[in-house]
Amino acid sequence: MEHLTQEQQQRASGLKEIYLEHLLEARRRTACAAVLQEVEAGFPISAAYLRVIQPAMYTVGSMWQNNEIDITTEHYCTAATQLLMAQLFPYALVQPRNGLSMIGCCLGSELHEMGMRMVCDFFEFSGWDTYFTGAVTPGDDIVRAIASREPDLVCLSATMFTGMPQVRDVVHALRQRMKDRAPKVMAGGLAFMVNPNLWRVVGADGTARNAPQAVATAGALLGIGKTAHA
Ligand code: B12
CATH class of the missing domain: 3.40.50.280 (Cobalamin-binding domain)
Known part of the structure; x- marks a missing residue:
């Protein structure tokens, strides 16, 4: 993965928190838009996958394991994240x-x-x-x-x-x-x-x-x- 500047690393971890917060509040449109807007503004797509989506899903797994969220919420986050990945895929086409x-x-x-x-x-x-x-x-x-x-x-x-x-x-x-x-x-x-x-x-x-x-x-x-x- 390309090297991220310190500022990009901070943006990535902030974006992961924002993405997850929106999902946990059942706001998948806002959650997806937050990531897509950053990518459109030049945030590396690899970092969106590896530093936002993947750790967000790992956190969802830990929260489910610790009974902090129920299975419906986990399914909602999973389905929304698949939707986001589908929206990022067109970047591969070019x-x-x-x-x-x-x-x-x-x-x-x-x-x-x-x-x-x-x-x-x-x-x-x-x-x-x-x-x-x-x-x-x-x-x-x-x-x-x-x-x-x-x-x-x-x-x-x-x-x-x-x-x-x-x-x-x-x-x-x-x-x-x-x-x-x-x-x-x-x-x-x-x-x-x-x-x-x-x-x-x-x-x-x-x-x-x-x-x-x-x-x-x-x-x-x-x-x-x-x-x-x-
Ligand atoms: C979403 C999810 C589900 C969804 C999956 C939906 C879907 N369409 O994918 C559903 C609800 C179906 C599900 C079911 C279950 N789940 Co689940 N799930 C998760 C969760 C929250 C996220 C998984 C995910 O998408 N991660 C994000 C991706 C991007 O990360 P990744 O898979 O690690 O992939 C990266 C690397 O591993 C690697 N990689 C992956 N594949 C490959 C292949 C190759 C060749 C290479 C080189 C690299 C590579 O590269 C990837 C990208 O960087 C995890 C939590 C977690 N820590 O992952 C639990 C988790 C995996 N699930 C768990 C469990 C226990 C279950 C169930 C048994 C629950 C149950 N009692 O029914 C069932 C089992 C179902 C089954 N038969 O497979 C446990 C597994 C613990 C274990 N290993 O024993 C976890 C860790 C949750 C937890 N903390 O307890 N789950």
């Missing part, structure tokens, strides 16, 4: 394409899809074409889709540890089916952050802690980047 492609999904019973979506958006901002299938993607079907589409990279996202067998099975099935045509696979998401060695256990080629680091690591894995940030 970036030149680099000829690389990535398939990203959340397998099996995994419902947490916003992290994977954010990762896909950062690849799009960097010129990749992405094929994002979202939550609850069946393993057998995604293996077929990958074999037919032949992307340069596959990204599998898991928040819940219960999804590990499916991630491992998909990685294995891809290698069995595609042999030396099998694309590189990255695995990431909260489960992989909690246990930093898990990506090796499931047989992936790499991991990263957030969306911009995922793009950098992908570049390194494919031999087109400067450094790995796994």
